[in-house]
Amino acid sequence: MYAPKDKPQVIVPVRLDESSPFCFKCSNELSCFTKCCREAHIILTPGDIIRLKKRLKLSSDEFLFVYTSLGTIENTELPVPVLKMREDETKSCPFLVREGCGIYEDRPLTCRYYPIASGTFHNLDESQDERFFALVKESHCLGHDLGDEITVGEWLDSQGIREIEQANRGWTELVLRRKSIGPFITIQEKTKQMFFMGCYNVDAFRRFVLESKFLDIYEVPSERIEQVKTDDYATLDLAIDWMRLTFFGDPVLALKEHIVEGDTIETGP
Ligand code: SF4
Numbered sequence: 001m002y003a004p005k006d007k008p009q010v011i012v013p014v015r016l017d018e019s020s021p022f023c024f025k026c027s028n029e030l031s032c033f034t035k036c037c038r039e040a041h042i043i044l045t046p047g048d049i050i051r052l053k054k055r056l057k058l059s060s061d062e063f064l065f066v067y068t069s070l071g072t073i074e075n076t077e078l079p080v081p082v083l084k085m086r087e088d089e090t091k092s093c094p095f096l097v098r099e100g101c102g103i104y105e106d107r108p109l110t111c112r113y114y115p116i117a118s119g120t121f122h123n124l125d126e127s128q129d130e131r132f133f134a135l136v137k138e139s140h141c142l143g144h145d146l147g148d149e150i151t152v153g154e155w156l157d158s159q160g161i162r163e164i165e166q167a168n169r170g171w172t173e174l175v176l177r178r179k180s181i182g183p184f185i186t187i188q189e190k191t192k193q194m195f196f197m198g199c200y201n202v203d204a205f206r207r208f209v210l211e212s213k214f215l216d217i218y219e220v221p222s223e224r225i226e227q228v229k230t231d232d233y234a235t236l237d238l239a240i241d242w243m244r245l246t247f248f249g250d251p252v253l254a255l256k257e258h259i260v261e262g263d264t265i266e267t268g269p
């Protein structure tokens with residue numbers, strides 16, 4: 001959730017769907033311009049990190065070290081990187097420049113969604129999870145009720161949200177499955193570390209695949225290994241399969257014949 005700390009935030013208590021209309025126009029002519037980029041709580045998804053590390057020409061290790069602190073995904077205990085705000089008096093986003101967002105084409109999903117909030121209901125009796133949306137109205141944001149009417153679905157399209165969510169689908173599913181287990185089952189530290197590396201640190205996971213005994217244990221087709229060497233999204237996909245197998249026993253990654261079920265490899269550095 002995109003939520004500047006200590007600033008009043010109102011989530012309009014009306015459940016919206018993709019066809020719901022609203023009016024919103026952000027503009028550098030408004031006196032609130034870039035206020036939303038200060039003291040903001042911005043969680044970063046796997047797709048955000050892959051885009052940002054590429055844009056900034058950093059490894060995922062470097063990006064995570066320089067730009068993020070550690071947060072937790074609500075009601076899950078699962079770790080998530082949070083964008084660190086500047087430590088000076090502006091407390092602004094590190095990517096904010098005089099003209100506005102300095103990384104606009106690769107801005108995080110949270111920034112793209114604003115002023116829409118999204119959530120998912122996990123229906124126990126239905127196979128499909130149900131998505132819902134709401135409007136976030138903060139007192140400092142003057143863009144509400146300006147501009148042409150747009151539906152929530154059109155907003156998702158216009159902000160490039162669907163493409164990043166497509167890259168995040170495996171991560172989203174893991175988070176929803178964790179939520180459905182409920183808060184009374186705690187997660188081991190090792191599982192959190194696996195989740196963090198697999199979801200957010202693609203370069204560390206790539207090293208883990210190529211430099212540990214990973215490929216002696218799991219059947220990974222050679223074309224997939226070649227993709228993992230150069231493609232961050234392919235690496236993320238393999239990480240998701242590894243976690244689905246390890247956490248839930250989903251048969252999405254085969255063990256080599258000589259491996260006994262239950263054998264493990266160290267994920268630590
Ligand atoms: S209109 Fe809202 S989103 Fe746009 S700059 Fe102002 S505070 Fe930020």
Ligand code: SF4
Binds near residue numbers: 037038095096103104
């Ligand atoms: S990434 Fe861009 S849009 Fe998002 S808070 Fe930072 S400067 Fe603002």
